[in-house]
Amino acid sequence: MADSSRLDEPEKVEYQEIDDSVPVNDAAQDCPNDQPNSTVQAQLPLRPVPHAVSNGTRAWDITEKFTQACSVLNIGQLVKDEYFTLFESIGALEIMDSKMDSGFLHPGETLEDDYDVLKPLLPEEVIGIMDQLLCYEMAWHQGYPLSQTLFTSVYIDKLLWPEPRTLQEAQFYRGDEPQHLGVLHHVLRAYCIGIIKCCDFVIGRITSRDYFEEEDFCTHTYNRVLFSSVPYDFVLHELEMATQFVETETESLTNAGVKSALLARLDFRRSFLMALSPDYSVQDLDRYWPPVSATLPEIETTHDLGRPVHGSFSTKIQRRLASTVPPRPVVELEFKDAFEKLSQLCADCTEAVRYTLIDPCPLEYQSFLWAFATRKPQPLAYARSYLSGFVFAGGNEVFAHLIREDLKALVFPDDQVLDPVNWTIEEPRNPMVPKDRRLQMASLIDEFTNRAMQNYLEFWTSLCQNGCRMRRMLCHSILAFDQLQSDAGVLDDDLQALTSDPQQYPLITWVYHHKLRQIEWVIQLGFEQEIYLPDELAAQYHFLSKVSETRQRLLATLLSAFEQRHSALASLSSTPELSKQIDRLKTSHALLSSLHASATGTMELATSLRQFYILLSYCRLLPTPPRPFSTPALRYELRMKPFLPLSPSEVIPFADMDAILQPCGSYTAPMADLTRMLWSADVWQELEKGIKRAREAWAVVKRMGPEAARARGVQGDWGKGVQGVLASCIAAGVAVAGAREAVEKAIEGETGAGVVGRVRERAKVEVPAASGEAGRGKRYHEWWVVPKIVKA
């Protein structure tokens, strides 16, 4: 997953021309694996004298013979390593090609810039450089490599190369300190060191979690070491010193505004560094990010004081970085945008910390992760890694507990199976004595959690990814849960023999519910990510409605088992213990009812939208691109690919799907009874009723509230989500009414094929776009593509 193929190596070969002074010593002959020195030395007089000898490496000039040999090769003939393929050769960088070769110099161009890092700076210039560095830092956070961002700074380059052995050595010069170096250079150096250490922490954090190199983030440091071994309090100390320098300096810093602008930047860097540090104390977790956010406004207001120093950034530094890619342009991010990203990063991280404070319940956690993933704009890679750091902080034991809690919430409410007492019972000493029933249940559940652990972890991992990756990883997770479902059957049978619970096949049910929910998410994320074209929406909504129907039935059986349990308990004489038990049952019942209502709402709304899209297709109101190279069946197969291997099969066979989607024959050449269908009040009424049922179901979800849905930690986002779906229902109702009116007017008094044409004259359909990364969409809810009917 994480790209581990670091290609940068320290250069080992030295090319100084020195005399052959490799001594033939005993130590060399002690190495049994290597050919002793003496043998090689002994051969030398018989051979041409090597041109250059250094550190045990010899070289011969072969230019002439090589050229001669090449010249007699045939055209097109290659002399090559048999394992070296044409495919690989495409990746080779062509030397002396200015587009490919980052080391290529145009005639007259010099390798280095003549920018003097030691020349005196004005305080305004220091502010300008700091702000520019901040822009590059945020561009890097967005996913651009360091070589195109921060590493273009001449100041940073000087600090990092040649590689300093200590922090003290990391100066803009090497060797003795120049005389005239002013306070501002110390301040800038401290700020740069702060940035570099921040980058080190960011890389450390991101690589510690699942991430995708160059998709989420670029961790490449081009063989530069970002002060990884320098303790971070040293860096903090440098920044504090710099703050003191600025505070006490009177000579070069006369303008109070400039002075406080510098202080604000140093202050920001210090608190940012502390917030990024991997060593945090759990109790004070919520105290790291607010100070960072607090320093931001002053940076923004004082940005105009800065004066850019363009010479202090250069693309030429790329030439000296270890790089296997062609040279690329510097990424220019406006200060305004960079600042926005920075504020967003702080806000996202502040939000992520809340994860540690919400109720420790798997469904609460999931609601939180969903709310976080759907934040607009999408959280940056760092913020996501920061959050998943908390998610996976506890390791497998925490997740074993979460699985049990998850099971408890859905299938074992206050059940003897998950009674903690079961885990305290010891194995009988005598193997002939039968094991306690409770112990057997505990070991069955343990067996299940062990089996499910990996899949469960992967599921949580996918929830922490970027949107597109989440969808792809969920597709894999579905297959894993499918396998788990068939494995869980055996344990269910054993469990059944031990309990008298009315709930049958609890483990299978739990896995199946998880799987169905993930399928729904995959389809719905497809709507959010605009994977389907407008004319495919009908099929996808049909599939969605079928899956949520299955889930709704599953939840209905669970609910009836709940009611049986409840009535069994209610018939007993009441004790305080019993009433507690009934209370717990009620909490779980609320969750199931909320899930049931949302599954119903999803099913109803999806069915209605499917029907509506079919009608719109018959009216030829949806754009249909020409597809000369594919058939509907193949396209359908492609869309269903992630779900084809599932058992029981969720995918509707193409022929059935086709019959449902095209009840009156093809959209372009419909059968004669099309007009009758469009005319029929039943069709439209059914549609309206379906939308109404959907709205009612979602109203139930809303009424039951975030507590029942286990989203108390993210009440606000949850409320907005449900409100969005309700708004989508209303918008669907409006759109249906609009379309019906247009169709009725078109049909009035006339029949025949002209109807479609007249509908098209009267109405147009707008399919609202998703908001994407920027968060400026036109949908009420990202998962519900409700078309808009516009009068033409």
Add this chain to the structure above:
Amino acid sequence: MDNAQATSYLSHFIGKTLRIYTTDSRIFAGQMKCTDKDRNVILALTHEYRQPSEVAVRKAIQDSGNPAAQVPLSSRYVGLVVVPGQYILRIELEESQFARDTFVP
């Protein structure tokens, strides 16, 4: 040298470390993977070496006071490269003293 001889001769260098001096006075050292009639050479795991700039040399001499001061070549890793034949000035075969089957051209 006929074609068969040439092929056999050139095949010896496959996987061996070559140093290629280019017209812009850089040196590329890497494992030879492939060559052809135009003397284009593909090198893998290549490092690029560059002569220090005149300024750097002058500075080194000035700082040390020694006109024969050594300035290390600056180098970096560039990976898989193809050096077009027309820019090649000189080719050297580099061999570690520890190499087992010493082949000398």
